[in-house]
Amino acid sequence: MRHTKKQFEAEFPDDDACLEAVFQDRFGDLKFCPKCAAETKFYRVKSRQCYACKWCSYQLFPLADTIFRKTTTPLKDWFYAVYLFSVAKNGVSAKELERHLGVTYKTAWRMAGQIRKLMQQDGDILAGDVEIDETYIGGTRRMANKYSNKSAVFGAVERNGRASAEHVKSTGARVLLPEIEGHIAAGAHIHSDEWGAYRTLKRRGYSHTTVNHSKLEYVRGSAYTNTIEGFWSQLKRSIDGTYHAVSPKYLQSYVDEFVFRYNFRGVAVGPVLLERALKPI
Numbered sequence: 001m002r003h004t005k006k007q008f009e010a011e012f013p014d015d016d017a018c019l020e021a022v023f024q025d026r027f028g029d030l031k032f033c034p035k036c037a038a039e040t041k042f043y044r045v046k047s048r049q050c051y052a053c054k055w056c057s058y059q060l061f062p063l064a065d066t067i068f069r070k071t072t073t074p075l076k077d078w079f080y081a082v083y084l085f086s087v088a089k090n091g092v093s094a095k096e097l098e099r100h101l102g103v104t105y106k107t108a109w110r111m112a113g114q115i116r117k118l119m120q121q122d123g124d125i126l127a128g129d130v131e132i133d134e135t136y137i138g139g140t141r142r143m144a145n146k147y148s149n150k151s152a153v154f155g156a157v158e159r160n161g162r163a164s165a166e167h168v169k170s171t172g173a174r175v176l177l178p179e180i181e182g183h184i185a186a187g188a189h190i191h192s193d194e195w196g197a198y199r200t201l202k203r204r205g206y207s208h209t210t211v212n213h214s215k216l217e218y219v220r221g222s223a224y225t226n227t228i229e230g231f232w233s234q235l236k237r238s239i240d241g242t243y244h245a246v247s248p249k250y251l252q253s254y255v256d257e258f259v260f261r262y263n264f265r266g267v268a269v270g271p272v273l274l275e276r277a278l279k280p281i
């Protein structure tokens, strides 16, 4: 999928064009019929979402096992929703989808959730120079303990590389150390602030440099955490601006979305999302 709405409309003018794209993606290379084994061509069966072998009428359903199966929403609306997500750097709210597609809010909410699932993190292990940090999202500031109803998120970002982030129960060592060991390769050079939970990293096979933020020591040679701080500010700006209040239940899916956007920065994400959407589930 390209970048302008005009290009989108030219490429996917209607449901049939979308189905044909799905068919080509999944079965475009198929030369022989899986049923009669003859060399064949598959033709579109009118008014059904399937293609049939020209010899034995064996049917292929391109949408089977994908997030588009059994949907009553027109395929073009789905493609357009994916397009909107692909061009919106700060995400797309269900309200915006409702307005753009002319579907109900409930449908828009469900579609947005499905599309966000395509952006789930794939458990990449980060390596090299990795900045780590924890932050708090949501809640109100008026509580006695300023973090008490905020959700904690732990994140790690390779310098010039990939990110990973998880909604965590707390920012104690018992929670964060398994996160670090699960997401960062042994031997990596970790950069962090002086948060106590990170104190034992050297003993755990990492090299570790700290920045003392309380002494306004933000940059000391290579000891800085500006990369992850940039990631947090983009995440918070998007959640505040597009999604407003995010309940803890859905926070991980929003975190996943912005990790995905970060990891695919500079790439047209429309085709990436569609490819993921067409993977059998």
Ligand SMILES: [Zn+2]
Binding pocket: 033, 034, 035, 036, 037, 038, 040, 053, 054, 055, 056, 057, 058
């Ligand atoms: Zn056949």
